[in-house]
Amino acid sequence: MAADGKNGNDSYIVCGFDFMSENDAQKAEMDLSKIKVLQTRVKASRPNDIKAVYEKSIENKIFKTPIGWGYLYGLRDQLLQSGFTEDDLIPIPINVSMTRHSAMENLTVKQRIKPEKKNPEFGRIFPIVLNVVLAILVIVMFLIAASGENDNIINYKRNVTNRFSAWEQELTERERKVREAEKNLGIESPEGYYEDTESN
Structure with a gap:
């Protein structure tokens, strides 16, 4: 029961089962190797050993492909032939849906019905109005920045x-007061200094 491998038309065959993906085929290979290990360790002549393997395999969810499920079905058949009843055995769980479901089946009637658009013109007018409002806000921001007292990129110069x-006017006024105070006190200062300041 070795893997047949991949044939020429991109299908993956393991033990006569044609899987749709390489991942599924690898899972089938794993199930096949688990079956081989179980067959070597279990005494096929003792029904209680077979039942223990059957139940542990189901409880631990060892098998994930039809190959493993087929092995479990074979064990189940052996147990039924050896005297166990259907009520004594755990059913084999199949955790894969065999039918395709549409996403629409899961929706409620209210979700399936698309509401009509009440005002399609609103969708066209709203962006225009929004752009006009934003443009007005930008203009107002520039006016505030230009007329503000704080330095900014518009009015820094x-x-x-x-x-x-x-500052220059304040400095000139102070110099004039200092000169007057010097004259009143009779302090003479170098004339070059006054000539430099007066020329400015």
Whole structure:
């Protein structure tokens, strides 16, 4: 009962079963190797040993392909022939659905019915209105930035120029007061200094 391997038309055959994928064929190979191990270890003449192997195989979910299920069915048949009844044996679980189900079958009637669109023009008008509102917001933001007192990318040159001119006026006013105070106190300072400041 060795694997027949892959034939030319991309199918995977193991023990006469043609599997749809390589993964399924590998699972079948695993089931086949498990069967061989069980056959060497179990005494086929003792029904209680056969029943123990049968039940443990089902409880531990050892077999996952039709090859393993076929082996379990063979054990079940041996047990029935040796005197066990259907009620004494655990049924063989098949955890694979044999029929295809449509996704629509699982939906409720309410989910299947698509509601009609109430106002298809709203879908076209809404993006336009949204774009206009966003454009107005951007314009307002630029106006706020341009008229604000804080330095920003729009008004930094004007603010810096105004700040320096204010400092220059304040400095000139202080120099004038210092000169007056020096004259009142009779302090003479070098004339070159005054000439430099007056030329500015």
